Amino acid sequence: MPAKKHPKIESRAQNFARALQQVFGRGFGPGFWLAVVWLLIVAFCALFADWLPVRDPLDPVIANRLNGPFTSNLLGADGLGRDIFARLIHGARVSVVIGLTAVSIGMLIGGALGIIAGYFRGHFERALMAVLDVILAFPWLVLLLALVAFIGQSLFAISVAIGFLWIPAYARVARANTLSVVQREYVLAAKAMGASTSRILIKEVLPNVILPVLAYGLVAMGLVIIVESALAFLGLSVEAPQPTWGGMISEGKRHLATAVHVAVIPSVTMFLTVLSLNFVGDRLRSRFDVKESNL
Amino acid sequence: MRMLLRKLPWLIGTLLAVSFFTFMLVSLLPGDPAVLILGAGVSPEAIAALRLELGLDRPLLIRYFDWLGGALTGDLGRSPMTGQLVMDAILARLPVTVQLGLMAIVIALSIAIPLAMLSASFAGSKLDRTISGIGFALMSVPGFMMAIFLILIFAVTLGWFPATGWIPFSVSPLANLRNALLPALSLAMIELALYMRLLRTDLIDTLQQDYITLARAKGMPAWRILTRHALRPSSFSLLTVVGLQLGGVISGAIIVEEIFALPGVGRLLYQSILQRDLLMVQGIVLFIATAYVLVNFLVDLCYSLLDPRVRYAG
Numbered sequence: 001m002p003a004k005k006h007p008k009i010e011s012r013a014q015n016f017a018r019a020l021q022q023v024f025g026r027g028f029g030p031g032f033w034l035a036v037v038w039l040l041i042v043a044f045c046a047l048f049a050d051w052l053p054v055r056d057p058l059d060p061v062i063a064n065r066l067n068g069p070f071t072s073n074l075l076g077a078d079g080l081g082r083d084i085f086a087r088l089i090h091g092a093r094v095s096v097v098i099g100l101t102a103v104s105i106g107m108l109i110g111g112a113l114g115i116i117a118g119y120f121r122g123h124f125e126r127a128l129m130a131v132l133d134v135i136l137a138f139p140w141l142v143l144l145l146a147l148v149a150f151i152g153q154s155l156f157a158i159s160v161a162i163g164f165l166w167i168p169a170y171a172r173v174a175r176a177n178t179l180s181v182v183q184r185e186y187v188l189a190a191k192a193m194g195a196s197t198s199r200i201l202i203k204e205v206l207p208n209v210i211l212p213v214l215a216y217g218l219v220a221m222g223l224v225i226i227v228e229s230a231l232a233f234l235g236l237s238v239e240a241p242q243p244t245w246g247g248m249i250s251e252g253k254r255h256l257a258t259a260v261h262v263a264v265i266p267s268v269t270m271f272l273t274v275l276s277l278n279f280v281g282d283r284l285r286s287r288f289d290v291k292e293s294n295l
Numbered sequence: 296m297r298m299l300l301r302k303l304p305w306l307i308g309t310l311l312a313v314s315f316f317t318f319m320l321v322s323l324l325p326g327d328p329a330v331l332i333l334g335a336g337v338s339p340e341a342i343a344a345l346r347l348e349l350g351l352d353r354p355l356l357i358r359y360f361d362w363l364g365g366a367l368t369g370d371l372g373r374s375p376m377t378g379q380l381v382m383d384a385i386l387a388r389l390p391v392t393v394q395l396g397l398m399a400i401v402i403a404l405s406i407a408i409p410l411a412m413l414s415a416s417f418a419g420s421k422l423d424r425t426i427s428g429i430g431f432a433l434m435s436v437p438g439f440m441m442a443i444f445l446i447l448i449f450a451v452t453l454g455w456f457p458a459t460g461w462i463p464f465s466v467s468p469l470a471n472l473r474n475a476l477l478p479a480l481s482l483a484m485i486e487l488a489l490y491m492r493l494l495r496t497d498l499i500d501t502l503q504q505d506y507i508t509l510a511r512a513k514g515m516p517a518w519r520i521l522t523r524h525a526l527r528p529s530s531f532s533l534l535t536v537v538g539l540q541l542g543g544v545i546s547g548a549i550i551v552e553e554i555f556a557l558p559g560v561g562r563l564l565y566q567s568i569l570q571r572d573l574l575m576v577q578g579i580v581l582f583i584a585t586a587y588v589l590v591n592f593l594v595d596l597c598y599s600l601l602d603p604r605v606r607y608a609g
Contacts, residue, residue: 134312137584141546145568146320146580226437230550233439234565246439253443253554256451263447267440275435282431 032283035276042273045089046096057086058241066259076261078251084262087243088269094155094237094244095273098228099221101159106166106220111213113167114174115205119182125175132168140165144231153239162227166220170213177209218281222274229270245270299596306592313584314366318359321577345375362577371578376570381578384563391461391559392552396544398475399482400537406483407490412521414491415498427495433488438547442481442554449477459556478555482547486540493536497529504528531598538594541587 045052055073064077075085117125135143147161181187187204195203225245231237232246240247245266252263346352350361365372371381410430414423450458456477464471501507502525510520549561556562560579567575 130308130312133309134316136542137309137313137588138316138580139542139545139583139587141549142564142580142583145549145565146324146576149568149571150320150324222435226435230437230439230546233437233550234553246437249440249443253446256443256447260447263443267443270437271432271435271440274437275432278431278435 028283032280035279038272038276039280042092043096046092049090049093052089054086054089055083057082057090057243059083066255066262068259069261069265075265076259078248078262079255079259084248084265087248088245088266091243091245091248091266094232094242095225095228095270097155098159098162099224101156102163102166102224102228103217103220105160105163106170107213107217109163110167110170110172111174111209114171114176115178115201115209117171118175118178119201119205128171132171135168140227141230144227145234145236148231148236153236155238155242158228158231158237162224162231165227166224169220170216173216174209174213177212178205181205181208215281215285218277218284222277222281225270225274225277302592302595306588309588310585313588314363314581315359317577317581317584318362319355321573321580322355322358324571324573366578366581371581372574374567374572374575376572376575381575384575385560385579385582388558388560388563390464391557392545392548392561394464394475395479395482395548395551395557395559396541398479399486399544399547402479402483403487403490404537407487407494408526411491411494411498412526414495415502415525416517416521418495418499426491430488430491433484434492436485438481438485439550439554441484442478442551445477445481446554461555461557474555474557478551478557481551482544485547486544489536489540490533494529494533497532498525501525501529534594534597538591541590545583545587 060080060082061072061077062081064072064083065081066079067073067077067081069076073083073085075083075088078084078087113128117128144161144165147164148158151157151161182205187200190200190204228237229244229246229249232244233250235247235250237244237246248266249263249270252259252261252266255262350358353361362372369382371385373380374384377384410426414426417423446458449456456473458477461474462470498521507520507524510524511517515524545561548559549565551557552559552562553565560583564576564579564583567579
């Protein structure tokens with residue numbers, strides 16, 4: 001049996017299982033799992049918003065206007081008498097979709113540019129870094145407002161605009177990691193064996209750069225949700241009547257003196273979501289860091 | 296001084312690129328500015344006449360150099376919507392935003408530095424964990440949410456501060472501060488978490504140096520070690536981040552000025568975007584980005600003042 005002859009060589013699946021165990025195995029504590037459960041609930045709501053047994057998020061019932069929680073509506077109704085609970089669940093969809101899309105866009109484009117710059121160096125690297133410097137010279141909201149004015153306010157357009165903001169950060173992380181990987185022996189060995197450039201990039205560089213890049217993913221997603229909600233608060237995210245958390249908070253601001261729950265409930269929901277993303281992301285990242293230092 | 300000369304070409308290059316990028320970004324926005332100004336349903340002749348007047352018939356690149364030449368002499372054009380000079384509009388609102396930003400940074404630093412010192416000197420303790428935990432939670436709060444909660448607590452419920460409005464410092468310094476405190480606080484709360492986290496890490500690092508052990512051995516009191524020996528070498532990354540975070544402060548100011556109805560540059564930008572006042576948007580974006588680049592350039596130079604090692608190495 002081949003497994004007995006080479007006991008030290010694990011199959012890909014075994015290797016992966018061991019890595020999973022190392023990452024998730026022990027010592028995360030209840031807070032971590034609480035955060036994970038909350039994120040799963042939010043993701044579930046975003047996916048199945050249309051099929052969940054909640055009221056119509058767009059249906060204004062004047063009689064319920066500004067009713068508090070646990071009255072006619074589970075979490076109360078907003079200034080137009082729309083059900084806040086239903087709006088939260090449908091609003092989760094916007095946050096989750098934009099969070100995932102924007103981070104993926106930033107990660108893919110920024111990561112690819114960073115790896116190419118870090119591997120080939122030269123003029124491309126210098127030009128890229130100069131362009132990134134210029135992009136970073138604009139405060140993020142200024143750049144975002146201009147981009148949104150340019151490409152519109154559809155769900156996809158907002159995702160692209162926010163994703164664009166993340167390209168410089170990801171390009172920097174990917175470039176820095178590529179620079180350190182390229183000097184390692186196994187890359188030199190692959191080169192000496194005559195491996196093609198694309199093979200080195202995909203087989204040797206990418207697997208070592210992808211982990212630190214992914215590790216920022218969750219924290220980045222939390223920031224993307226904050227950015228989207230700020231845009232929604234200014235009325236420049238996905239257009240009404242689609243409910244968004246930021247838009248709900250903005251609406252609730254008008255009723256602060258009379259019906260506090262209209263602003264507070266979406267605020268708390270969003271805070272818990274971003275906090276969970278930061279918490280889980282931070283824990284996972286420190287776990288990955290330990291693993292890296294063991295290499 | 297030598298460093299200044301060496302970095303000057305880089306600075307000029309960046310500023311030129313920033314101006315070009317701003318110009319292209321705004322010029323490529325969809326919609327004919329002439330149509331936007333006159334509104335739909337105006338005769339094509341009137342639109343053509345206005346295009347001629349605005350110089351929109353000339354090539355893009357020539358318009359850029361024209362605009363840049365004006366910008367260098369402080370002339371950013373005249374808004375076709377309000378008839379106001381863009382530069383005048385910015386300068387009239389600048390004091391509000393600058394005051395807001397400075398107050399926010401001062402408040403954030405004056406809370407973050409002592410807390411980071413406490414945290415670092417009792418690293419790993421319950422106190423440290425509590426402070427870090429609060430900082431972590433603060434990082435998950437968007438600026439506008441902080442502003443709304445501050446309004447809810449201090450303006451709506453307690454009635455200590457006004458929820459909106461602005462009184463210039465020259466009219467009544469006290470009323471001005473009363474109006475500025477809540478907006479500045481909402482900006483500061485977001486920034487301070489980041490500052491605190493960073494300084495804590497650096498301080499813990501510094502506190503393990505040999506010269507700190509020496510200071511302890513000779514019986515120096517702990518607070519004096521922290522303030523005299525540990526703070527300065529730990530403040531480099533803090534300084535950099537304060538500079539870099541200026542972009543965050545400006546972004547926050549746009550939202551906070553809108554919420555508190557403050558007549559600042561951020562609100563002007565937001566309103567100009569809503570009204571599609573492109574020339575105004577262009578001018579404000581260039582102004583903000585230039586200021587941001589210049590401040591970070593100065594921060595770079597400040598290194599050499601703070602750290603003699605940089606000075607001699609350069």
